[in-house]
Amino acid sequence: MAFRTRRPGPATPARTGSRRRRLPLRLLVPVLLLVALMAMLMLRGYVHSEILADHRIRPEAATDKVPEKILDGGPVIDTRGGRTESLRIPDHRLVLTFDDGPDPTWTPKVLDTLKKHHAHAVFFVTGTMTSRYPDLVRRMVAEGHEVGLHTFNHPDLSYHGKRRIDWELSTNQLAITGAAGIRTSLFRPPYSSFADAMDDKSWPVTRYIGSLGYITVVDTVDSEDWRKPGVARIIRNATPEGGKGAVVLMHDSGGDRHQTVQALDRYIPLMRAKGYTFANLTEALDAPSAHTPVTGPELWKGRAWILLVQASEKITDGLAVGLAVVGSLVIARFLLMLLLSGVHARRTRRRDFTWGPGAPVTEPVSVLVPAYNEAKCIENTVRSLAASDHPIEVLVVDDGSTDGTAKIVEALGLPGVRVIRQLNAGKPAALNRGIANARHDLIVMMDGDTVFEPSTVRELVQPFADPRVGAVAGNAKVGNRDSLIGAWQHIEYVMGFNLDRRMYDVLRCMPTIPGAVGAFRRTALERVGGMSEDTLAEDTDITMAIHRDGWRVVYAEKARAWTEAPETVRQLWSQRYRWSYGTMQAIWKHRRALVERGPSGRFGRVGLPLVSLFMVVAPLLAPLIDIFLLYGVVFGPTGKTIGAWLGVLALQAVCAAYAFRLDREPMTHLISLPLQQILYRQLMYVVLLQSWITALTGGRLRWQKLRRTGVVEAPGGPAPRRRTADSTGNVDSVNSTGSTGSTGSTGSTGSTGNVGSTERRPVA
Template identity: 45%
Template sequence: MTSRHARRRDPRAHWILLLLTLTACAAALLFEGYTHHQLGSAAPPDRRDCAPAPQAVREGGPVLRVAGGPAQGVEAAAPRTGATALTFDGGPDPVQTPRLLDLLKAHGAHATFFLTGAQAAKHPELAERIRAEGHEIGSYTYTGADLAAASAPRTKLELSLTQNVLAGAAGVRPHLLRLPYATSAARLCESEWAAARRAAGDGYLIVASGRGIRQYAQTSAAYDEVADLLKQRGPKPQTVSAAVGLPGANPGVPTIARWQGTGLIWAQAVAHWFAVAMTWLLTAAGALTALRLLLLVFFARRHVRQVRRGRRRPRGPGLNVPVTVIVPAYNEEAGIAATLRSLLASTHAYTQIIVVDDGSTDRTYPIARSCPDRRVTVIRQPNAGKAAALNTGLRWAHFDIVVMIDGDTVFEPEAIQRLIQPFADPYVGAVSGNTKVGNRRGLLGKWQHLEYVIGFNLDRRMFDVLECMPTVPGAIGAFRREALLGVGGVSEDTLAEDTDLTMALCRAGWRVVYEESAIAWTEAPASLKQLWRQRYRWCYGTLQAMWKHRRALIERGPAGRFGRRGLTYLGVFQTLLPLLAPVVDLYAVYGLAFQDAGQALRIWLGFTAVQLVGALYALRLDRERFSPLWTMPLQLFVYRQLMYLVVVQSVFTALLGSRLGWHRMQRTGTATQTLRRGAPV
């Protein structure tokens, strides 16, 4: 259907941007998970069944060099007689490292600090202080990983990341390496020696403990031991290189290498803060989702009580006035006949039915014209869009109450009579009916059925109580003609003409209410492609309408009430949360991979259980069967993701300034066929 919203271009840049954003987020979370929740067990490995390293390695000195590459022999060295090398593993630690540095400085001693790259990236100022005070820096891998159990690629990654971080933090390139979990050279096993040979291929000297090299962790207990050691008379402890008589093991690095290292440090910081922010975001999203469900249930119960006590509707005899029904139709040959039959079978006798054929290219017009009932008037016009068709019908309307429906909608016999009852209140300008999915036999149909009952109808009950209804659905809605003319009829400014019209009525001071007993059946999209096109148009049009009526947020009276309640709700729960959902789901996968998977699963099961309880209540209110609930957990993995991506694309489309076509759904008539056989299941 062509209209003033004919598509200028179909944007694709937003998908590239979304993909890049999710890729960057995934990379940040993966980096954070690798850095702080290393893969594999962090417990000390069991080496009891490991074959010992070669005798030359075990009986040599604690400083090992593979001579001539991994395929050649080994050279071992030890500190000179009387020399002691002091070494510390791990860190830098923000508490213990400064204490140790102060202690060494007070005694004029030096040591070798084997640092983990991840900690050095978190505290680069401490790595710089270690170098500036004349101490030596060695590598303890990036995460303190067990290189004896790591693959060759993992080993290279651990060592190269550490090199880069230390280049950025301290401007050095360490040549010394201590294998995490390895102690003295005499106790090296074959797997540890294999890891040492791989590292030696990159030019590292392997440093173990023993024979003049003391090994400490950066703890309070180690501080006390080192303090006692430094109080003893004799030569001051030295670095490993000084004690063994090797050249300095911390050569400087080029400027570009330091920049690269600084970039890695920043990347780790960004990844960490992103993960922290995602933790808070996930908590907030969960709280908002739970709050929304609680609000929906609370106001739904309140709505039910008010209806039962007659507070929502005026007391007295039922309203029985003539109405005009407008049916805009474009290529609706599959369902227009059933729609007209349902209207003519209405228990409300005083009805004018206007079918506006908006330039259909199929048999919609002749099928509508073939209806012999005098109450039906068929008007044909060139294709101009749904809003224009509704305005044409409005000009032909004879009565003060106008019902607008879609060309595939099937009304219950009592629907019109029940739909118009709230107009007994002179302040009511529009009434929303209860739309139900007719073709709900397949999985996709069941998902949409649950969405209509749980989402749309529970929302409308809440909006009714709060007097901030944002949408009277195009499938079944009634309007006071005076109210329609007062806002200039149906606007063509947006693709969601029903939402735009409803918002305009709310801002004009009219009450918009929900009549759950007025039921109409509609045909939902039968494929994911059709569903995407329909919801894309709905969402994009809603965003247009929200932007058009944004001033309601600062207005007074009924307009301000609608803006601060209705627009805020739509902005938070139907725009912001879906925009964040892909990243939140990505973080949930991160939690399963790197954090407590059992806890993540329990949270998911609890969240699903809460949703099921809300769904049970919503189905009970609408007098629907509970059998479709088995599909609800599956809905979270497919249907929900599709709806989130609809919002993402709609927002990007709006930001890029693109316009959309009508995206009309292809009708098959399956809903009306189902209804002929009886109530849908």
């Protein structure tokens, strides 16, 4: 049900035609935010080397043979400027090299050990680790060590082409520049070994890398510390024979390196006792420094890269915490719903169950039907009330309709039905006008596009047998559930709303009486000042106010009402946006309930936190489940990620099936549950995010009129009548086959419907 508080003036054709349609800021901001979060996650996965790393393809046949002087030469290979030179480390000089870092755990320990023994080394760092831990690379340079490239993602370059090689080196260099403000001319290929192990596949890569200005450094002795063979064995492996100079290969990352650190602490003094000195590579070769300071745009580009990576790390860590929170909330909510809804069903379905000492309630009831431009639906609504098996009076409050809504009701000539006309003032004003004119103490409220079953009013007022009950929530159902959008909403209503109501009933903190089907004591309404215009969720607002006044609010599952759901994405968006924003307004308005004491404070102590947690916070964080699903599928571990998501889906399916069983609904619509979780839920997330932004920016919303078709009928009823109105407000009655006819009885869509109540609640 939708009301507006003012009518916009007519648009000027020329001005309207020339005006461009712009994406609303409240829509643009959440979309951009979600895109930014996804970009941060993609960057995080990219930097963590969870794609592209070690991916190998079939190499082309090599035609360039490795020169003998390279195979017989030293560990330093210089192919810059067309040269083919091999350099050896002078005798009694050792160049310690560490691959695959920097690592936040082991690299600092290695640096501390080197500093303790006043030794320098060369660290061949990967771009992924440098981007994540730039402070460690900065420390390496500051303490006199040299750094070299070890590619960005650590692939075997002999299996890749020039384009991939360029990308690996340039991105690795970008990370080093951003971390330490330098460029380096040293490079070590992943999976490299001794010079004599170079083959015809890796030699062309070495030559090409030299043409880019890099010196390739392999090793002379391999400590094989990656095997974790023990400290003594690492020292033996790293000791050259006959006092020869050597490039020693070790690792400061890639796993547990405690043996490396322990071996290094013993190795340096042991080798010094044998007459060896330790230096970085250019010191050992008496060559110019491999580091070149970087300034200007290249430096800022590198710093921007590091800043983005660091931001992605922090954001991802925060999202991971949020995922843990929302996962816990989702599981807790499901368990609570399953447990407490079962308690509610067992309690209310006992043979000896009565609502209170005054049962059964037989006193007459006033039914209020606020209506604005409901010509297509109002006849179905009023005729369904006329068929009620409980004594009622019907008050149709026409809120300034322009389509002849009031005339249709008056033309029906049904006994006990009154029409009250007023200028357009909004739904709360229409309801208050109806309350003032109602003759009875029990008041039922419904929407002008809703259809009651004959027993609905009777079932709805039975809880008033308990004098402590101030309001009753009915069971809102969807009539037009045959479409895909309708089926999704149907699942949402049965599972998300009605299971919730059972849970909240047991906890005695029902947050919302749905506008489509609810009942109130006149005394309770008067004590809280009637319907308020403070929020767009007047049904949630009045429910919270009644709680705070000390009344009980309960759920009557047998009081079923059938309503027409939005049938387009645009209408659904508009409706849920209003619900979400209105609920936030109501929570903020009644925030003082958190500190209230006594029976009226129970809602503040239990209900308000649960509503805020399950209806505002959890849905806002819920997209993290799907975001991390996409992340896991792209970056891995794919199998575990999909398995976890299927586990969550299975839990939801169990809850949904249980809810459908409690509501005695056929399970066929649950076939669309997986698709709902992938598509429909994302729409609801963006709607809620948009509502948050509107609330934080102080935006205002107006009531918006949803288009109705008037096809909803109660189960077993006759085919509904549809009405059309011309520009003067004259109304024709159209039967279900589309032919024009006189006014007659009408029904509403059957139980094959979909979700679409006008209850203003956010997606749970």
